[in-house]
Amino acid sequence: MNTIPVPLPIRVMLVDDHPVMRVGLASVLSTSHRFDVIAQADDGQSAIDLYRQHLPDVVLLDVSMERMDGIDTLRRLRGEFPAARVLMLTSSEAPEDMGLAMEAGARGYLVKTVHHETLAAAIRAVHAGGLVDPPAGFVSSGKDSDPLSPREAEVLGLVRQGFSNAEIAALLGISERTARAHVSAILAALRAADRAQAVALGFELGILKPSKRSER
Secondary structure, three states: OOOOOOOOOEEEEEEOOOHHHHHHHHHHHHOOOOEEEEEEEOOHHHHHHHHHHHOOOEEEEOOOOOOOOHHHHHHHHHHHOOOOOEEEEEOOOOHHHHHHHHHOOOOEEEEOOOOHHHHHHHHHHHHOOOOOOOOOOOOOOOOOOOOOOHHHHHHHHHHHOOOOHHHHHHHHOOOHHHHHHHHHHHHHHHOOOOHHHHHHHHHHOOOOOOOOOOOO
16 A cells, blocks of 8 residues: 655744744744744854755745844845745835845745734745745835835935945935835836936936036
């Protein structure tokens, strides 16, 4: 009599700098024989080191972390392991964070309020090589007639002056990751290939105004 093989559990690595969140998530996943939490990391560098050691099937990765955030961790991880299957699980509902994550190679983006059954289904989908559709509200930033928000228009003005992301962050009192997110959102909203084209389109759309040169 032939026995039906039992599928091996999906080997999951958790990356989150909140220990209570990791413990709770590990407990939820361990209630099903379909998942095996094989490693937990509290920062980006540890995540990369543990990935090299364990080669998990799926990584659940937070966006907001100390030292190295989830977006940079994802970029480095995918740079070293292009086949890594990463599902973002975060409290950030910012459309720009979702855009940066998907652009960096995430297979899906979920918020931490997601039901555990939905999370389990998403992990299985990512493990199978699929993509998880973003939740409602992430695709559109809610803009109507104006392509850029006031803050994005301000950032575009600084891009026009040639400031880097780090310099924009310092000038506006925000993190470099947030500045980078603003620039990415600007490029997406204007459908610009690069910063120079974004500036050119900014003038065409009237977002940017020509500088008035003082007459001598």
